[in-house]
Amino acid sequence: MTRELRLNAFAMNCVGHQSQGLWRHPRDKSPNYKHTDHWVELAKLLERGKFDALFLADVVGVYDVYGGSADTAVREAVQVPTNDPLLIIPPMAQATQHLSYAATVNLSHEPPLPFARRMSTLDHMTDGRIGWNIVTGYLDSGAKGAGAGKQVAHDIRYDIAEEFMDIQYGFWEGSWEDDALRCDREAGVFADPAKVHRVVHDGEYFRVNGVHLCEPSPQRTPVLYQAGSSSKGTGFAARHAECVFVGGNDNSKMAADVAKLRALAVEAGRDASDILVFALATVITAATDEEAEAKFEDYRQYVSTSGALALMGGWTGIDFSKPELVTATASTSNAIAGAAAAFTAGGPGEHRDVDSIARSVALGGGGPLLVGGPKRIADQLEAWAEAADLDGFNLAYAVMPETFVDVVEHLVPELQRRGLMKKDYAPGTYREKLFGRGPRLSDNHPAAARRRGSGRQSSAQAPVTT
Ligand SMILES: Cc1cc2nc3c(=O)[nH]c(=O)nc-3n(C[C@H](O)[C@H](O)[C@H](O)COP(=O)(O)O)c2cc1C
Numbered sequence: 001m002t003r004e005l006r007l008n009a010f011a012m013n014c015v016g017h018q019s020q021g022l023w024r025h026p027r028d029k030s031p032n033y034k035h036t037d038h039w040v041e042l043a044k045l046l047e048r049g050k051f052d053a054l055f056l057a058d059v060v061g062v063y064d065v066y067g068g069s070a071d072t073a074v075r076e077a078v079q080v081p082t083n084d085p086l087l088i089i090p091p092m093a094q095a096t097q098h099l100s101y102a103a104t105v106n107l108s109h110e111p112p113l114p115f116a117r118r119m120s121t122l123d124h125m126t127d128g129r130i131g132w133n134i135v136t137g138y139l140d141s142g143a144k145g146a147g148a149g150k151q152v153a154h155d156i157r158y159d160i161a162e163e164f165m166d167i168q169y170g171f172w173e174g175s176w177e178d179d180a181l182r183c184d185r186e187a188g189v190f191a192d193p194a195k196v197h198r199v200v201h202d203g204e205y206f207r208v209n210g211v212h213l214c215e216p217s218p219q220r221t222p223v224l225y226q227a228g229s230s231s232k233g234t235g236f237a238a239r240h241a242e243c244v245f246v247g248g249n250d251n252s253k254m255a256a257d258v259a260k261l262r263a264l265a266v267e268a269g270r271d272a273s274d275i276l277v278f279a280l281a282t283v284i285t286a287a288t289d290e291e292a293e294a295k296f297e298d299y300r301q302y303v304s305t306s307g308a309l310a311l312m313g314g315w316t317g318i319d320f321s322k323p324e325l326v327t328a329t330a331s332t333s334n335a336i337a338g339a340a341a342a343f344t345a346g347g348p349g350e351h352r353d354v355d356s357i358a359r360s361v362a363l364g365g366g367g368p369l370l371v372g373g374p375k376r377i378a379d380q381l382e383a384w385a386e387a388a389d390l391d392g393f394n395l396a397y398a399v400m401p402e403t404f405v406d407v408v409e410h411l412v413p414e415l416q417r418r419g420l421m422k423k424d425y426a427p428g429t430y431r432e433k434l435f436g437r438g439p440r441l442s443d444n445h446p447a448a449a450r451r452r453g454s455g456r457q458s459s460a461q462a463p464v465t466t
Pocket residue numbers: 056057058059060104106134135136137138154226227228229230231232233234245246247280335336337338339
């Protein structure tokens with residue numbers, strides 16, 4: 001296999017993140033999440049290891065499904081407290097030159113114009129090293145806390161997202177033409193009003209009439225990520241996403257899902273290779289297999305099964321403190337369809353027992369957990385990427401930042417030796433680094449339809465510039 005594998009570090013602006021209870025490990029530094037230095041040091045480490053991006057998860061809301069309350073989540077720091085993912089990006093960007101930043105923002109709680117401005121601001125401030133993971137939320141507590149009353153039904157969330165995207169493309173791609181900026185001191189003309197346009201949208205869920213507040217940023221639209229795997233979610237990703245984040249332990253199912261996603265992208269007028277697919281994995285590595293296994297045994301002492309069930313409760317909408325109701329609630333879940341379906345896959349009445357769920361989720365959040373020295377892990381990643389047609393991995397951590405230090409020191413050199421990972425960064429924005437073209441979205445992406453005037457020529461085939 002010759003395809004380059006891309007690595008993202010998967011983290012969240014909180015204590016812990018995917019591996020519940022591990023914040024108690026004496027070497028875990030994730031409780032420092034509230035300090036700027038913590039993030040800046042992580043970013044510098046990842047750039048040293050030629051990671052493509054830091055991928056920041058986010059949730060608006062607390063995990064209060066387990067036992068009908070947020071007590072377990074609060075007591076055990078299950079993704080709460082959690083700070084804003086976007087605000088930590090500028091200091092990291094300033095301390096790095098090439099690392100990109102893909103941040104999760106739940107569009108359900110974002111007014112279109114202020115959100116468009118925040119992302120454009122970040123694209124400016126990072127010199128085009130920004131991506132957005134488009135999510136619509138899965139926690140009822142988040143919807144209530146944000147003032148929406150209750151969580152909107154699963155499929156409707158995607159309908160709302162379609163409209164939201166169209167508005168964002170209007171702001172990012174169409175509101176300001178490329179040559180709207182004159183910056184003519186003599187004439188006293190900073191921008192040409194004839195080349196700055198209103199976005200007018202009168203839809204089912206939004207009414208917008210406004211001008212984007214930002215001048216065109218390097219990428220205009222940030223690199224678009226998506227992680228939904230339901231049929232609505234896959235259709236949405238096929239139309240909009242440039243990168244898709246997939247989870248799960250079943251390689252053949254993942255391969256089928258990826259093939260379907262790429263086929264749907266082609267049906268939508270895009271190329272199969274216009275979408276890069278990243279799989280979730282947690283890698284525990286060291287210089288040798290034996291050392292990595294010893295590390296894993298050490299980490300295992302700190303897992304919290306109650307924390308894992310609280311996390312899984314939020315993802316699925318299933319209260320695992322009531323095992324007898326797992327199947328019934330899974331079938332009516334309004335949370336992450338794929339996660340909930342995993343509990344009814346065996347047919348009516350069949351589900352995995354709660355203990356096995358807790359054990360499988362506690363380290364790595366239910367995604368694949370790979371333990372071994374660099375050769376073993378590189379073999380596994382290579383075979384997996386080949387089998388499921390993957391472009392890269394989003395690597396979660398068990399102990400922060402030790403997991404990433406180990407990957408940088410042990411795994412990355414082995415991947416580079418095999419020609420599976422770059423030894424240096426490509427020039428340009430995030431989109432250019434990922435696709436070798438840009439910095440704007442391709443002309444076959446739906447966003448291109450919103451371009452106006454000179455912006456129509458800002459094709460994705462423009463040469464990469466340093
Ligand atoms: C690996 C993975 C990571 C995700 N990370 C987040 C996240 O950080 N925040 C969030 O709100 N949703 C997250 N999601 C949820 C998805 O964005 C999506 O809303 C969810 O999968 C529901 O869509 P679906 O039912 O179509 O799968 C994640 C999903 C997966 C599979």
